[in-house]
Every structure is written in C-alpha cells, then in structure tokens.
Amino acid sequence: MSKWRIKGEMVGACSCDWGCPCNFDARPTQGWCQGGYTWHIREGTFNGVDLSGLSFSSYGKFPGPIHEGNGIMQSIIDERASPAQREALRALLRGEAGGPFEIFAAVSAEMHDPVVAPYEARFDKINSYVKAGDYLEVGVAPVKNPVTGDLEETTLLKPTGFTSTRSELGMSTVARVKLPAFQYDHSGKYAEYAEFEYSGEIAVAGTAEAAKA
Numbered sequence: 468m469s470k471w472r473i474k475g476e477m478v479g480a481c482s483c484d485w486g487c488p489c490n491f492d493a494r495p496t497q498g499w500c501q502g503g504y505t506w507h508i509r510e511g512t513f514n515g516v517d518l519s520g521l522s523f524s525s526y527g528k529f530p531g532p533i534h535e536g537n538g539i540m541q542s543i544i545d546e547r548a549s550p551a552q553r554e555a556l557r558a559l560l561r562g563e564a565g566g567p568f569e570i571f572a573a574v575s576a577e578m579h580d581p582v583v584a585p586y587e588a589r590f591d592k593i594n595s596y597v598k599a600g601d602y603l604e605v606g607v608a609p610v611k612n613p614v615t616g617d618l619e620e621t622t623l624l625k626p627t628g629f630t631s632t633r634s635e636l637g638m639s640t641v642a643r644v645k646l647p648a649f650q651y652d653h654s655g656k657y658a659e660y661a662e663f664e665y666s667g668e669i670a671v672a673g674t675a676e677a678a679k680a
Contacts, residue, residue: 468668468669468670468671469514469515469668469669469670469671470666470667470668471511471512471513471514471559471564471666471667471668471669472511472512472664472665472666473506473508473510473511473512473513473518473559473663473664473665473666474508474509474510474511474662474663474664474665475506475507475508475509475510475511475662475663476506476507476509476590476595476660476661476662476663477504477505477506477507477630477631477660477661477662477663478504478505478590478595478597478605478607478658478659478660479502479503479504479505479630479658479659479661480502480503480605480607480639480642480653480656480657480658480659481495481500481501481502481503481642481653481656481657481658482495482496482497482499482500482501482502482651482653482656482657483495483496483497483500483502483656483657484496484656484657485610485636485637485638485656485657486621486636486657487636487657487659489532489533490623490625490628490634490636494531494532495531495532498531499528499529499530499531500527500528500529500531500532500533501527501528501529501644501649501651501653502526502527502642502653502657503524503525503526503527503540503644504524504525504526504630505522505523505524505588505597505599505603505605506522506523506524506663507521507522507588507590508520508521508522508523513555513556513558513559513564513669514555514558514669514671516551516552516554516555517552518548518552518555518556520547521545521547521548521552521556522545522586522588522597522599523542523543523544523545523556523560523581524542524543524597524599524603525540525541525542525543525560525568525571526540526541526542526543526603526644526646527539527540527541527571527575528649528651529574533574534574535574536573536574536575536576537574537576538571538574538575538576538577539575539576539577539579539648539649540571540575540577540578540579540648541578541579541580541581541582541646541647541648541649542560542581542582543581543582543583543584543599543600543602543603543646544556544557544581544582544583544584545583545584545585545586546583546584546585546586546600547585547586548583553583556581557581558669560572560581561578563669564667564668564669565665565667565668566665566666566667567629567630567665570629577648579646579647579648582600582602582646582647584599584600584601584602584603585599585600586598586599587599590660592635592660593607593608593609593635593636593637593660594607594608594609595607595660601645602644602645602646603643603644603645603646604641604642604643605639605641605642605643605658606639606640606641606642606658607637607638607639607640607658607659607660608637608638608639608640608658609621609637609638610636610637610638620635621635621636621637622634622635622636623636623659630661630663631661631662631663633661633662634659634660634661635659635660635661636657636659637658637659637660638655638656638657638658639653639654639655639656639657639658640654640655641654642654642655642656642658
C-alpha cells in the first residue's frame with residue numbers, strides 16, 4: 468500500500484438557495500442537485516507523484532439528493548499536469564483511493580471521462596474565483612443582508628462533513644458549467660469556500676497496472 472495526502476483550498480457551487488439544505492441532511496432546494504467543487508492542491512502527493520500547485524474540478528447533476536444516487540458526473544483536470552499527474556488525479560476522481568471522491572463515485576450512475584483545461588484561479592477565501600477554459604466559471608462572494616446591505620459572515624462547522632469540516636458560506640456571482648456531459652447556469656445561488664486535507668492509501672500494483680492501460 469502507498470499512502471497519499473493532499474491539502475489546499477476548494478470552492479463549491481450548486482443549484483440550492485443560500486445555505487444549501489444538503490449541508491443539514493435535508494433535501495435540495497429544488498428537489499434535485501446540480502453542482503460541484505474545484506480543489507486547488509497547495510501540497511500533496513499520490514503514489515509518489517507530486518501534485519502540488521495543480522487544480523481540478525468535479526461537477527455533476529442528480530435527479531434527487533446526492534445520497535440517493537443516479538448522478539451524472541464529469542471532471543476537469545489542470546492542463547499543466549504531466550501524464551503521471553493526470554493519471555494520479557484520474558485515479559483519485561474514480562474513487563479508487565477513498566476521500567470524498569469515493570463517495571461521489573459510489574452515487575454516480577455515469578462518470579464521464581475527464582476533460583483537460585487551463586485554470587485561472589484566485590483563492591481568496593469567500594471572494595475566490597475559478598475559471599477552467601470554457602468548461603467552468605465560478606465566482607464566490609458573501610451574501611448581503613437584505614435590509615442593511617452589509618456583508619454577512621457565515622461559517623459552518625460540521626465535523627462529519629465529507630468534503631470539509633469548516634466552510635465559509637456565501638453565494639455565487641457566477642456559476643456556469645459547460646461540460647460535454649451537461650450544461651447549466653446557477654449564478655446567484657449557493658456557493659462556499661473551504662480548506663481541505665484528505666489522505667488515504669492505494670494499492671501500488673493496482674495503480675501501476677492502471678497507468679500501463
């Protein structure tokens with residue numbers, strides 16, 4: 468077994484109203500869910516491959532709550548990644564090594580092949596912005612108080628959260644997805660920023676065989 472670990476920052480956006488009922492184990496605002504996350508790896512390795520400095524995204528659409536499954540998902544991989552780095556990220560995204568990616572894989576009926584794109588990203592907590600080619604554009608901002616116009620500071624602490632345990636909650640200034648598998652625009656809906664740290668183990672032989680395929 469080979470240990471892996473990645474840590475960094477992430478932004479997420481979805482079709483729910485601000486706050487996102489899914490954070491509290493309730494049904495999505497619309498009854499269905501469309502959204503996903505972008506992760507930026509500040510430091511980390513997977514099966515001996517350094518992934519520091521790379522970004523990747525995973526977005527999907529679900530006919531009901533995510534835990535009920537039947538989702539369609541597609542990912543985006545940073546075009547700066549070398550062939551070895553791309554394979555490491557693909558293995559993570561396929562859910563082969565645990566972390567939140569294993570959960571997304573388990574609830575997906577279709578997982579389309581990742582696409583590759585250049586990333587333009589500014590990670591500044593709840594004021595972050597990410598663009599991945601023509602496939603994805605997400606901007607995050609605090610929610611404004613409807614009475615005073617003041618910016619609200621909202622933090623969710625959830626020790627059992629599977630993507631993060633502490634999130635800054637806000638709204639999207641833009642949230643557009645134009646992937647080959649699906650397209651949608653949920654600008655002005657829920658968005659979040661968080662720091663993450665994931666780790667696990669993977670069978671070295673299984674990864675080597677996959678790399679040769």
